Amino acid sequence: MDVLQDLFASLKRAQTRLAPENAAAKNKALSAAAAAIDRDRAAILAANARDVEKARSGGMKESLIDRLFLDNQRINGIIEGIETVIRQEDPIGKLRAGWTLPNGLFVEQISVPMGVAAIIYESRPNVTADCAALAYKAGCSILLRGSSSALESNKALVASIKSGLADGGGIADAVALADSGNRDEIDEILTARGWIDVVLPRGGKDLIRRVVQNARIPVIETGEGNCHIYVEPSADMDKAVEIIANAKLQKPGVCNAVETLLIHRDALAALMPPLAVRLAGKAELRCDAESKAAVGTAAECGIVLKDAAEEDWETEFLDYILAVKTVDSCGEAIAHINRYGTRHSEAILTNDLQSAEQFRMGVDAACVYVNASTRFTDGSVFGFGAELGISTQKFHTRGPMGLEALTTIKYLVSGSGQVRE
Amino acid sequence: MDVLQDLFASLKRAQTRLAPENAAAKNKALSAAAAAIDRDRAAILAANARDVEKARSGGMKESLIDRLFLDNQRINGIIEGIETVIRQEDPIGKLRAGWTLPNGLFVEQISVPMGVAAIIYESRPNVTADCAALAYKAGCSILLRGSSSALESNKALVASIKSGLADGGGIADAVALADSGNRDEIDEILTARGWIDVVLPRGGKDLIRRVVQNARIPVIETGEGNCHIYVEPSADMDKAVEIIANAKLQKPGVCNAVETLLIHRDALAALMPPLAVRLAGKAELRCDAESKAAVGTAAECGIVLKDAAEEDWETEFLDYILAVKTVDSCGEAIAHINRYGTRHSEAILTNDLQSAEQFRMGVDAACVYVNASTRFTDGSVFGFGAELGISTQKFHTRGPMGLEALTTIKYLVSGSGQVRE
Numbered sequence: 001m002d003v004l005q006d007l008f009a010s011l012k013r014a015q016t017r018l019a020p021e022n023a024a025a026k027n028k029a030l031s032a033a034a035a036a037i038d039r040d041r042a043a044i045l046a047a048n049a050r051d052v053e054k055a056r057s058g059g060m061k062e063s064l065i066d067r068l069f070l071d072n073q074r075i076n077g078i079i080e081g082i083e084t085v086i087r088q089e090d091p092i093g094k095l096r097a098g099w100t101l102p103n104g105l106f107v108e109q110i111s112v113p114m115g116v117a118a119i120i121y122e123s124r125p126n127v128t129a130d131c132a133a134l135a136y137k138a139g140c141s142i143l144l145r146g147s148s149s150a151l152e153s154n155k156a157l158v159a160s161i162k163s164g165l166a167d168g169g170g171i172a173d174a175v176a177l178a179d180s181g182n183r184d185e186i187d188e189i190l191t192a193r194g195w196i197d198v199v200l201p202r203g204g205k206d207l208i209r210r211v212v213q214n215a216r217i218p219v220i221e222t223g224e225g226n227c228h229i230y231v232e233p234s235a236d237m238d239k240a241v242e243i244i245a246n247a248k249l250q251k252p253g254v255c256n257a258v259e260t261l262l263i264h265r266d267a268l269a270a271l272m273p274p275l276a277v278r279l280a281g282k283a284e285l286r287c288d289a290e291s292k293a294a295v296g297t298a299a300e301c302g303i304v305l306k307d308a309a310e311e312d313w314e315t316e317f318l319d320y321i322l323a324v325k326t327v328d329s330c331g332e333a334i335a336h337i338n339r340y341g342t343r344h345s346e347a348i349l350t351n352d353l354q355s356a357e358q359f360r361m362g363v364d365a366a367c368v369y370v371n372a373s374t375r376f377t378d379g380s381v382f383g384f385g386a387e388l389g390i391s392t393q394k395f396h397t398r399g400p401m402g403l404e405a406l407t408t409i410k411y412l413v414s415g416s417g418q419v420r421e
Numbered sequence: 422m423d424v425l426q427d428l429f430a431s432l433k434r435a436q437t438r439l440a441p442e443n444a445a446a447k448n449k450a451l452s453a454a455a456a457a458i459d460r461d462r463a464a465i466l467a468a469n470a471r472d473v474e475k476a477r478s479g480g481m482k483e484s485l486i487d488r489l490f491l492d493n494q495r496i497n498g499i500i501e502g503i504e505t506v507i508r509q510e511d512p513i514g515k516l517r518a519g520w521t522l523p524n525g526l527f528v529e530q531i532s533v534p535m536g537v538a539a540i541i542y543e544s545r546p547n548v549t550a551d552c553a554a555l556a557y558k559a560g561c562s563i564l565l566r567g568s569s570s571a572l573e574s575n576k577a578l579v580a581s582i583k584s585g586l587a588d589g590g591g592i593a594d595a596v597a598l599a600d601s602g603n604r605d606e607i608d609e610i611l612t613a614r615g616w617i618d619v620v621l622p623r624g625g626k627d628l629i630r631r632v633v634q635n636a637r638i639p640v641i642e643t644g645e646g647n648c649h650i651y652v653e654p655s656a657d658m659d660k661a662v663e664i665i666a667n668a669k670l671q672k673p674g675v676c677n678a679v680e681t682l683l684i685h686r687d688a689l690a691a692l693m694p695p696l697a698v699r700l701a702g703k704a705e706l707r708c709d710a711e712s713k714a715a716v717g718t719a720a721e722c723g724i725v726l727k728d729a730a731e732e733d734w735e736t737e738f739l740d741y742i743l744a745v746k747t748v749d750s751c752g753e754a755i756a757h758i759n760r761y762g763t764r765h766s767e768a769i770l771t772n773d774l775q776s777a778e779q780f781r782m783g784v785d786a787a788c789v790y791v792n793a794s795t796r797f798t799d800g801s802v803f804g805f806g807a808e809l810g811i812s813t814q815k816f817h818t819r820g821p822m823g824l825e826a827l828t829t830i831k832y833l834v835s836g837s838g839q840v841r842e
Contacts, residue, residue, distance in 0.1 A: 016759070020782050099804065105793055107803060114815055115785075197815055216634070218816040239838035246840035338437070360833050361441050364536075372526055372836025381841075382528060382832075383520065394535055394618055394829040395639040396817040408815035411803075412781050415793025417660035419667035420802075 003180050004188050007143065008195035011116045014173035015141035019113050021171070023090035026137055029170025033136075034082040036164025037129065037157065041075055047156035048125065055149050068123045068150055078129045078157075081386050085133040088385040091403040092139045108412045113139030115197035117406060118189050120145045120211060122203035125153040130386045131200075132161050132175045138406035143196065145178040145185060155179055190215040198396075198406075202389055220397060220405065222389035225255030225344035226316045227374045230333040230359065232350035233266040239371070240271060240349045241278050244322075247347070247373045248283055253318045255390060256345045256377040260313060260323040262333045263291055268326060273298035276305075283320040286312045290326040313340045330355040334362040341365060344392055345374040366392065366399035424601050425609050428564065429616035432537045435594035436562035440534050442592070444511035447558055450591025454557075455503040457585025458550065458578065462496055468577035469546065476570050489544045489571055499550045499578075502807050506554040509806040512824040513560045529833045534560030536618035538827060539610050541566045541632060543624035546574040551807045552621075553582050553596045559827035564617065566599040566606060576600055611636040619817075619827070623810055641818060641826065643810035646676030646765035647737045648795045651754040651780065653771035654687040660792070661692060661770045662699050665743075667794045668768070669704055674739045676811060677766045677798040681734060681744040683754045684712055689747060694719035697726075704741040707733045711747040734761045751776040755783040762786060765813055766795040787813065787820035 018026075037044065048070040055065050094111040101107060117140045121127045128144055135142035146154045154177055162172040178185045189196060190211060198218045201211035205224065212219055229247060231240050247258035263271055272294035279285065284304040287295075292305055299305060312323040313336070327333045330348070337346050347369035348359040356370045367377045377400060379387030384402025391397045397405040439447075458465065469491040476486055515532040522528060538561045542548045549565055556563035567575045575598055583593040599606045610617060611632060619639045622632035626645065633640055650668060652661050668679035684692055693715035700706065705725040708716075713726055720726060733744040734757070748754045751769070758767050768790035769780040777791045788798045798821060800808030805823025812818045818826040 016785075101797075101802065101804070105797060213637070218639075218814070236838065242840055243838065250841055365831070367832040367834055369834045370836060372834060372839040373841055375841035376522075376526060376834065376839070377832075381522065383522070393639070398830050399832050409819050410786070411788040411798075411820050413788060413790045413793060413797065415791060417657065417664065418793040418797070419663055420671055420794050420796040 002188075003182055003185055004143075004178060004192070007176050007178065008116070008192055010173050011141035011143055011176055012195060014171050015113065015116050015139070018136070018141065018171045018174045019139045021139065025169065026090070026139070027086045029165045029168035030082055030086050030133055030136060032168025032170070033133070033161045033164030034079045036160045036167060037075065037079055037082075040156070040160040041072065044075065044153065044156040044160060045070060045072070047152040051150055051152045060149065064123060068125070068153070070125055070153060074126070078126050081126060081130045082133045084385045085130075085137050088137060088403055090137070091407050096409065103418050104416065105418050106414045108414075109409050110412060111404075111407045112410045114406045114408050116141045116143065116195060118143040118145065118192075118196045118199045120186060120189065120199065120201050120203075120207065121147070122207065123147045123150050125150050125157055127202060128154050128157045129161065131388065132158070134386055134388055134403060135406060136165070136170070136174060138403045140406050141174040141176075143176050143178055143189065145189060148181050151179060151181060186210075187214060190217065193217055200389060218396070220389070220391050220401070221393045222391055223255055224316060224342045224392055225257070226260070226314065226340060226342045227256060227258050227345045228260045228262055228333075228337050228341060229258050229347045229349060229374065230262040230264075230327070230330070230337070231267050231271055232264045232330065232348070232352055232355055233270070234351035235267065235349040235371075236351065237267075237270045237274065241274050243347070243349060243371075243373050244275060245278050247375050248279070248322050249320070250375055252320050254375075255316075256374050257318070258322065258347075258374050259315065259317050260325060260340070262325050262327050262336060264330075264333075265290065265326055265328055268294035272296075276303040277301045279303060279322070283322055285322055285324055287324040288326055291324040316342070330358050331362070334359060337363050337365070342392055344390065345369065345377040347372060347374050366390070423609075424603055424606055425564075425599060425613070428597050428599065429537070429613055431594050432562035432564055432597055433616060435592050436534065436537050436560070439557070439562065439592045439595045440560045442560065446590065447511070447560070448507045450586045450589035451503055451507050451554055451557060453589025453591070454554070454582045454585030455500045457581045457588060458496065458500055458503075461577070461581040462493065465496065465574065465577040465581060466491060466493070468573040472571055472573045481570065485544060489546070489574070491546055491574060495547065499547050502547060502551045503554045505806045506551075506558050509558060509824055511558070512828050517830065524839050525837065526839050527835045529835075530830050531833060532825075532828045533831045535827045535829050537562045537564065537616060539564040539566065539613075539617045539620045541607060541610065541620065541622050541624075541628065542568070543628065544568045544571045546571055546578055548623060549575050549578045550582065552809065553579070555807055555809055555824060556827060557586070557591070557595060559824045561827050562595040562597075564597050564599055564610065566610060569602050572600060572602060607631075608635060611638065614638055621810060639817065641810070641812050641822070642814045643812055644676055645737060645763045645813055646678070647681070647735065647761060647763045648677060648679050648766045649681045649683055649754075649758050649762060650679050650768045650770060650795065651683040651685075651748070651751070651758070652688050652692055653685045653751065653769070653773055653776055654691070655772035656688065656770040656792075657772065658691045658695065662695050664768070664770060664792075664794050665696060666699050668796055669700070669743050670741070671796055673741050676737075677795050678739070679743065679768075679795050680736065680738050681746060681761070683746050683748050683757060685751075685754075686711065686747055686749055689715035693717070697724040698722045700724060700743070704743055706743055706745055708745040709747055712745040737763070751779050752783075755780060758784050758786070763813055764815075765811065766790065766798040768793065768795050787811070
């Protein structure tokens with residue numbers, strides 16, 4: 001269990017040196033890291049080819065191999081990701097609040113780096129560069145623990161990033177890869193109290209659950225999204241159809257895609273027939289009896305209509321499947337969402353101001369939308385630059401996470417000899 | 422392990438009803454709770470007398486019995502604590518940020534209640550009322566799990582608070598006491614994922630460690646304070662002596678009292694003799710060789726001078742004992758603090774601007790002071806009203822915790838039919 005101890009100590013020392021660096025110095029080092037990746041393309045692609053070959057001969061599915069695979073264009077994307085981070089405002093040294101106490105003490109609350117972060121992730125090599133850049137910009141050291149299937153790619157990328165940081169006058173030791181390939185590494189990271197300040201799992205449900213169950217250090221939980229759209233009779237039905245189609249079809253495998261549609265009984269007749277036509281050949285509907293009946297003769301368009309089961313309400317399909325349920329009121333929609341949702345992204349489509357307010361206040365979720373697609377919950381869309389993930393917890397950070405999620409605060413108190421009475 | 426399940430569900434339902442309450446409604450209910458405690462004094466004092474009698478016959482130390490003991494004056498203090506919370510600004514529904522995306526979506530980040538909080542604490546009954554009031558004001562339900570030695574007192578207080586909340590038109594079920602007396606209660610709270618959003622341990626080191634080790638829900642760690650004062654030659658030595666005396670003597674048993682004094686070699690001659698005179702008969706010094714020698718003839722004042730051992734640097738004495746160490750530079754002082762400190766409250770006494778800045782930036786702690794006593798780290802002093810505790814962690818909240826520590830954020834996104842390209 002002591003595979004990583006030296007790395008922990010080195011990351012902590014590096015973070016102490018990185019913390020006071022100003023934005024210009026951090027950006028210069030990150031630019032040099034991007035340049036080093038550009039320079040080292042051949043080595044990175046060769047390492048990636050070894051990973052891909054091993055994965056293929058080991059029988060990995062092509063869809064997963066595609067996530068692992070790098071080519072020149074994807075390396076351009078990785079470089080562009082680092083440049084996005086460089087363009088972000090420095091999150092450190094911001095004065096968040098300040099006031100003077102009755103005894104003359106001046107209290108300032110400023111933002112400082114969280115410290116040492118760790119990320120445990122699956123096969124995509126771009127996560128390696130994105131997270132290294134985000135952490136560096138936030139003045140944090142980072143320990144990267146990728147999947148063993150991407151080990152060669154990650155070794156090449158991290159070597160390149162570290163050499164670039166050094167070229168740019170930066171602190172190369174602030175970035176480290178856990179590369180022993182030992183499974184115990186994860187447990188060692190999750191119990192590294194005093195060494196690692198926060199761990200982010202990025203990947204499937206099983207990874208996230210394992211991390212949450214075993215961590216003795218703070219975790220930011222990400223990912224699961226059982227998202228809903230609720231439609232009222234006052235909604236613009238043409239727009240409603242397009243919003244639902246967008247939230248279901250544009251990228252169904254992501255966490256902010258819609259999974260269940262809730263329809264007010266009085267909106268069924270206006271919505272279901274055009275929706276069935278719009279989704280025919282593209283998605284399957286799993287309906288309760290009333291919403292199924294409301295499709296009526298529009299069913300001739302060839303839409304696949306199945307009967308919804310209880311388990312459909314709690315399923316994140318991540319597929320071309322939409323569950324549909326009839327409700328009697330906005331309150332019933334809110335209750336359904338708060339029971340079955342994962343507190344990610346929820347939308348109401350309505351022209352009724354009172355319902356919109358009731359929904360905004362009543363739904364417990366990171367992002368609550370009025371008259372828009374749930375697909376906008378995303379760090380880049382929100383303007384945060386490259387993304388650490390979307391937090392589905394309420395503690396420390398919630399929703400799309402930018403650089404601020406890797407900061408904490410410090411109080412600076414200035415006096416002239418004050419003592420406590 | 423299902424002792425508390427009904428209580429969890431009831432607290433969660435109550436929180437859903439409490440969340441949208443406005444400040445006037447919450448304050449009215451809290452005023453009625455304060456009035457109910459005033460009305461029920463006799464019953465509360467009688468219950469407390471039973472606890473005290475049981476504790477005394479069980480052989481509890483008088484200092485601990487004093488923490489448990491209530492009289493009319495202490496009940497006045499409890500009522501005043503609730504009134505302080507009423508006077509605090511409502512932390513809910515604050516617009517923290519807002520911006521418009523290029524596609525016209527309007528994004529608002531607002532503060533919302535964290536949800537259901539739990540507090541696990543030791544014998545002081547005033548914590549029961551303080552935490553119930555703070556949670557209620559923050560729109561959170563709270564589960565109170567006090568020590569079994571205070572069970573009768575807590576039952577009477579909670580009954581009174583709940584009846585008051587109901588009298589004031591509030592939501593009595595938002596406050597609950599875990600009163601089975603069963604030790605498994607704590608484990609059940611610490612693993613209540615999906616029911617409890619945050620748990621705060623308030624008490625001694627052992628309690629806090631047990632909670633941190635066993636919790637599968639977010640914890641806010643509080644308490645330990647191995648605090649330092651570092652003195653430079655440019656400091657005003659008269660003020661330095663008074664600041665050190667204040668930080669050591671005014672209330673040595675608290676977490677923001679100073680434990681180790683670091684003195685620049687060039688300040689030894691000016692500081693040690695008057696400091697020894699000031700602390701003689703009041704505190705014991707545990708010095709390294711140089712600082713001991715620097716006391717010189719002033720030792721005739723009768724100050725107790727012992728030799729410091731390595732373990733003194735890492736000890737939170739909570740007593741009339743001060744460790745003293747000589748350093749060569751501000752950098753050495755910072756390194757010592759970052760190695761041995763608990764990231765609570767740290768002070769530099771200097772007139773050198775460069776050192777002050779180096780110390781403020783270099784020391785990793787919740788509160789960093791220039792030319793003032795460490796004793797000011799306190800929610801009330803900082804202006805936050807009654808205190809949930811002082812967070813010594815960096816995640817979610819740091820330093821003195823007011824109502825804001827029980828809040829999280831929600832993004833409200835308003836559109837007019839936007840879909841993602």
